[in-house]
Amino acid sequence: QVQLQESGPGLVKPSQTLSLTCTVSGGSISSGSDYWSWIRQPAGKGLEWIGRIYISGSTKNPSLKSRVTISVDTSKNQFSLRLSSVTAADTAVYYCARDRVTLEYDAFDIWGQGTAVTVSS
């Protein structure tokens, strides 16, 4: 079965770039009906979709668009998130998730366990 695992630094300094990678196992990241998303959750708060990538491109949350880069490495079965110019407001648990898309629905059906990122000097 498909599993996702986030990796990356747990501490990032303000104004720097947060970089995370999600490794997909048990299936191909190139599957035609699947998109791959990043979602975050500040401590004690709700969920915010950051963006997603698919083979032909990416889509980002307009509220973060100028700071977000999402890329995919099909040879490693990984996708990555870069968030530039971070501030304390970017401190959160970051999740990667499979975004299963059909004509009838679009849902995050598989999630990584999440990785906590703190922005602090």
Added chain:
Amino acid sequence: DIQMTQSPSSLSASVGDRVTITCRASQSISSYLNWYQQKPGKAPKLLIYAASSLQSGVPSRFSGSGSGTDFTLTISSLQPEDFATYYCQQSYSTPGTFGPGTKVDIK
């Protein structure tokens, strides 16, 4: 962005109770509505997609209904493992937005 609201924000219930959570979208989202369950320290888990379709492996005591702007998640008989926070999420338009969550705890 489409705004999602949930009610109540929290509720206390007993094992065996029937529980209903409501989600409302700021505009029509057809049936592009998903429900997730999240336990402390864990990733969310998909329960219901397309408003009323039960995700594989999810117990049948969970059900979803609604279309347009108003949706409900029902747990027919609350079990000890169901105490968690529940989120709705619209996937009708980008960005896919989540509701603020409903925390279900033990009475």
